[in-house]
Amino acid sequence: MDISSFNPPRRILMGPGPSDISPQVLQAQSRPIIGHLDPLFVNMMDEIKALLQYAFQTQNAHTFAVSAPGSAGMETCFVNLVEPGDKVVVCINGVFGQRMLENVERCGGVPVVVEDSWGEAVSIEKVSQTLEQHPDAKILAFVHAETSTGVASDAQALCALAKQHNCLTIVDAVTSLGGIPVKVDEWGIDAIYSGSQKCLSCVPGLSPVSFSQAAVSKLTSRNSKVQSWFLDQSLVMGYWSGEQKRSYHHTAPVTALYALHESLLALYKEGLEQSWQRHADMHSQLADGLTELGLDLMVDQSCRLPQLNLVAIPNGVDEAAIRAKLLNNYNLEIGAGLGQFAGKAWRIGLMGYAARKENVSLCLAALAEVLGES
Ligand SMILES: *Cc1c(COP(=O)(O)O)cnc(C)c1O
Numbered sequence: 001m002d003i004s005s006f007n008p009p010r011r012i013l014m015g016p017g018p019s020d021i022s023p024q025v026l027q028a029q030s031r032p033i034i035g036h037l038d039p040l041f042v043n044m045m046d047e048i049k050a051l052l053q054y055a056f057q058t059q060n061a062h063t064f065a066v067s068a069p070g071s072a073g074m075e076t077c078f079v080n081l082v083e084p085g086d087k088v089v090v091c092i093n094g095v096f097g098q099r100m101l102e103n104v105e106r107c108g109g110v111p112v113v114v115e116d117s118w119g120e121a122v123s124i125e126k127v128s129q130t131l132e133q134h135p136d137a138k139i140l141a142f143v144h145a146e147t148s149t150g151v152a153s154d155a156q157a158l159c160a161l162a163k164q165h166n167c168l169t170i171v172d173a174v175t176s177l178g179g180i181p182v183k184v185d186e187w188g189i190d191a192i193y194s195g196s197q198k199c200l201s202c203v204p205g206l207s208p209v210s211f212s213q214a215a216v217s218k219l220t221s222r223n224s225k226v227q228s229w230f231l232d233q234s235l236v237m238g239y240w241s242g243e244q245k246r247s248y249h250h251t252a253p254v255t256a257l258y259a260l261h262e263s264l265l266a267l268y269k270e271g272l273e274q275s276w277q278r279h280a281d282m283h284s285q286l287a288d289g290l291t292e293l294g295l296d297l298m299v300d301q302s303c304r305l306p307q308l309n310l311v312a313i314p315n316g317v318d319e320a321a322i323r324a325k326l327l328n329n330y331n332l333e334i335g336a337g338l339g340q341f342a343g344k345a346w347r348i349g350l351m352g353y354a355a356r357k358e359n360v361s362l363c364l365a366a367l368a369e370v371l372g373e374s
Pocket of ligand 1 (some may be wrong): 017068072145
């Protein structure tokens with residue numbers, strides 16, 4: 001076999017994730033490995049919990065990172081909180097809502113779907129009617145920031161509705177955390193999951209989660225065992241909990257957690273409000289530049305995500321060829337459309353460390369050039 005070391009080029013990542021990572025976070029990952037039950041490591045895990053509580057704006061004790069990507073965070077929430085026969089209202093306005101439905105079905109839950117068009121926010125009106133019609137519903141599940149469409153839904157209003165109807169909430173904040181406001185305690189979110197590789201700008205493969213006291217109570221009063229041993233939070237608690245002596249559950253991804261610690265520290269030092277503002281500012285610079293190029297943003301301003309921009313592909317343009325040119329000539333990655341938007345839109349991400357002036361300028365200049373050539 002003629003195989004040598006893999007040396008990837010330095011790309012600029014402006015797609016739907018993974019996002020650009022700062023040199024500090026990359027360096028953190030190459031620090032010496034120590035045992036995952038080493039007291040120094042345990043102390044670092046406690047710091048990660050505190051930093052995650054800040055990022056999520058919560059006092060929830062049950063706040064930590066699942067050792068697997070965002071999809072496993074999603075699964076963590078569903079397998080722990082949905083018992084066979086539980087009625088779950090699932091909002092679908094893109095790819096990730098569809099996956100939530102898949103999770104409810106696999107847990108033996110009884111789904112009630114609230115469907116909205118791709119590119120639109122979850123309708124508060126429809127959810128309200130659905131909760132009225134299904135007083136036995138136990139959980140409301142929705143995606144805060146739909147990465148497949150670039151749409152933000154009103155998580156605060158949806159959680160308030162759920163509370164009125166005695167439902168727990170499961171919220172997908174994979175793309176929202178760090179990029180737009182996410183306020184777990186103030187909004188009364190019960191179970192939330194995110195991902196390391198979007199606006200947190202960390203290496204992929206970790207999923208921050210947080211459970212409220214009500215969610216923990218639902219878990220501890222289950223009639224049936226959680227179907228997944230690995231994701232069963234009643235077992236993982238003993239590993240991440242600061243109160244009791246740390247016991248082995250699985251081997252933590254030690255170096256990936258160094259990176260998470262570093263990226264969360266950067267967010268803390270910058271400040272959440274400042275980070276949200278930076279994403280908003282970079283979005284408006286990008287939007288202005290795209291308009292000058294004659295390109296249209298497809299999502300209405302009222303529910304547009306700053307960190308994920310859905311851009312209409314002009315008539316007669318070979319969208320894949322443009323992306324290939326950006327990648328090959330500029331080392332710049334932007335995303336293709338997903339699902340209903342495949343072939344119809346690009347997705348330009350401004351997530352975390354990627355939400356910088358240099359990136360916006362490069363992206364606009366590169367797009368102008370390759371579109372001019374095509
Ligand atoms: C990326 C993403 C996920 C899945 O995260 P992975 O880390 O790819 O498993 C889930 N939900 C949303 C909204 C996402 O953007």
